[in-house]
Amino acid sequence: MIVVDELTKKYGSTTAVERLSFTVAPGRVTGFLGPNGSGKSTTMRCMIGLDRSSSGSARFDGRAYRDLARPLTEVGALLDAGNAHSGRSARNHLRWIATSNGFSARRVDEVLEMVGLQQVAKKRVGQFSLGMKQRLGIAAVMLGDPQVVILDEPANGLDPEGIRWIREVLRNLANQGRSVLVSSHLLAEMAMIADDLVVIGRGRLVDQCTVTEFIDRHATKWVTVRSPQLDRLTDLVRNAGHRVESSGDAADIHGVEAAAVGELAAANGIVLHELSTQTGSLEDAFLEATAMSVEYHGLSESAT
Amino acid sequence: MIATIRSEWIKLRTVRSNVTTAIVAMVIPLAISLLSVTFMGENNIDSGTLPGFIVGSGSVAVLLIGVLGVLCVTQEYSQGTIRLTLAATPSRPRVYLAKGVVVAVLGAALTGLVILIGTVVGSAIIDARDVPELVSNPDAAPAFLAMILMGAVVALLGMAIGALTRNPPSAITTLVLWPLLVEGIVGGLLSLAFVDDVARWMPFQSGLNSMFLELPEDGFGRWGSLGYFAAWVLFVSLMAERSLKRRDA
Numbered sequence: 179m180i181v182v183d184e185l186t187k188k189y190g191s192t193t194a195v196e197r198l199s200f201t202v203a204p205g206r207v208t209g210f211l212g213p214n215g216s217g218k219s220t221t222m223r224c225m226i227g228l229d230r231s232s233s234g235s236a237r238f239d240g241r242a243y244r245d246l247a248r249p250l251t252e253v254g255a256l257l258d259a260g261n262a263h264s265g266r267s268a269r270n271h272l273r274w275i276a277t278s279n280g281f282s283a284r285r286v287d288e289v290l291e292m293v294g295l296q297q298v299a300k301k302r303v304g305q306f307s308l309g310m311k312q313r314l315g316i317a318a319v320m321l322g323d324p325q326v327v328i329l330d331e332p333a334n335g336l337d338p339e340g341i342r343w344i345r346e347v348l349r350n351l352a353n354q355g356r357s358v359l360v361s362s363h364l365l366a367e368m369a370m371i372a373d374d375l376v377v378i379g380r381g382r383l384v385d386q387c388t389v390t391e392f393i394d395r396h397a398t399k400w401v402t403v404r405s406p407q408l409d410r411l412t413d414l415v416r417n418a419g420h421r422v423e424s425s426g427d428a429a430d431i432h433g434v435e436a437a438a439v440g441e442l443a444a445a446n447g448i449v450l451h452e453l454s455t456q457t458g459s460l461e462d463a464f465l466e467a468t469a470m471s472v473e474y475h476g477l478s479e480s481a482t
Numbered sequence: 483m484i485a486t487i488r489s490e491w492i493k494l495r496t497v498r499s500n501v502t503t504a505i506v507a508m509v510i511p512l513a514i515s516l517l518s519v520t521f522m523g524e525n526n527i528d529s530g531t532l533p534g535f536i537v538g539s540g541s542v543a544v545l546l547i548g549v550l551g552v553l554c555v556t557q558e559y560s561q562g563t564i565r566l567t568l569a570a571t572p573s574r575p576r577v578y579l580a581k582g583v584v585v586a587v588l589g590a591a592l593t594g595l596v597i598l599i600g601t602v603v604g605s606a607i608i609d610a611r612d613v614p615e616l617v618s619n620p621d622a623a624p625a626f627l628a629m630i631l632m633g634a635v636v637a638l639l640g641m642a643i644g645a646l647t648r649n650p651p652s653a654i655t656t657l658v659l660w661p662l663l664v665e666g667i668v669g670g671l672l673s674l675a676f677v678d679d680v681a682r683w684m685p686f687q688s689g690l691n692s693m694f695l696e697l698p699e700d701g702f703g704r705w706g707s708l709g710y711f712a713a714w715v716l717f718v719s720l721m722a723e724r725s726l727k728r729r730d731a
Contacts, residue, residue, distance in 0.1 A: 227569075228569065230730060257565060267496070270496040273492055274490075277489040
């Protein structure tokens with residue numbers, strides 16, 4: 179269980195993370211979602227004490243990271259798969275990390291096998307592909323068999339096979355009862371991986387909820403109708419004050435429930451061939467929710 | 483603490499450039515002193531010749547050991563491993579101390595090896611040449627001890643500069659220019675301005691002087707000079723440790 183409480187990180191006069199609070203529950207994959215530059219990585223660095231937070235705290239089962247005697251047995255964090263000396267072999271890379279927390283050389287071989295790198299254990303990390311480095315990073319995370327796993331953009335730059343592998347790893351970790359926090363700006367990926375979402379924009383919490391709740395709360399909904407008397411129906415709906423986009427024999431009506439449209443049609447003797455509620459994707463929900471807080475607006479937006 | 487030291491030692495010895503630097507730090511000074519006793523005129527060789535060459539080449543040895551000290555910190559920043567180091571060991575003073583123990587012991591061991599190999603091989607070379615039997619030089623042992631300690635102290639200085647700059651080129655430049663240029667210029671200006679015996683107040687020069695067989699007359703003596711330099715290195719190290727503790731990784 180991770181509890182982040184009012185975490186704030188300032189760089190000079192810039193506030194990268196502002197009074198951010200959220201929790202990560204065991205047995206679930208929590209997606210940490212936000213546009214680039216919204217403070218996800220900063221938050222993660224503050225959580226494990228690499229950056230000093232200006233105020234607030236992150237606690238792992240009630241304790242701050244710096245108070246963990248052998249932190250790798252409780253928290254495994256992979257912030258950047260590139261954080262490995264290119265001249266060291268994969269095995270030696272894991273050995274120095276293992277030794278620092280008192281794990282044996284046998285444990286190193288175990289995790290190498292777990293991620294499927296035993297064949298290239300003696301190869302230098304510099305010769306690794308991004309996917310192999312990502313696996314090496316996961317191996318380092320698993321050295322201490324931690325109950326909390328934190329991954330920053332693990333799917334970044336991976337091929338489809340690598341992404342699927344990461345997804346399965348995360349699912350397995352959560353199924354084993356661990357608390358998994360994984361950041362991404364890839365929304366479709368989050369929808370497939372995550373159970374819960376922590377959405378931030380400009381360093382502030384936008385929402386914490388399940389994926390379904392998030393779509394319900396933030397995604398746009400509209401009603402699609404098909405009718406042989408479409409023109410009459412759209413006129414009626416427009417007169418009632420709703421926005422209508424029609425194309426061919428179908429029309430999308432915004433800001434109204436399907437039932438209301440149905441009743442309006444019945445009251446006026448209009449035949450309907452389709453009456454359905456449409457929901458925007460997670461991507462739309464995300465853009466909608468963070469629209470007010472995106473760090474870098476385009477020219478057209480900043481003009482408004 | 484022991485685990486952190488062992489981890490730092492693995493980290494240091496599993497990168498090829500570190501091993502190369504360590505070997506170069508022994509080979510160059512050994513080559514200087516051994517070639518010198520090989521080609522020196524036989525009439526000029528006395529009991530102080532071989533130890534003199536060994537401690538004379540010691541300044542090269544300790545500077546290269548300082549470079550090794552720089553590398554063991556800066557490569558953590560250039561390769562990003564510092565984040566893993568501090569995630570594995572959140573206590574930054576402990577990380578600094580463990581690294582310091584490893585580079586200081588290694589620095590002392592490398593200068594010790596230079597002295598050992600230099601003395602054994604150098605004596606064999608002198609024996610093979612037509613030189614009358616030499617008595618042992620009474621200044622050799624304390625000078626050798628000072629050189630071993632300098633190996634440790636300069637390694638710590640390199641590490642401290644590396645931790646302050648976090649950047650290999652600027653750290654190595656600082657380390658090398660300090661004794662070669664900065665102290666020369668500062669010392670020269672100061673002695674022109676008002677102080678006469680300013681040379682002994684130059685920390686690095688003072689440290690290097692402690693390794694001489696025959697000490698300069700206006701210094702603090704062997705252990706005084708070395709202690710004075712070590713005090714400076716302690717000061718820089720404390721600043722570096724504070725910087726590691728305060729700055730974001």
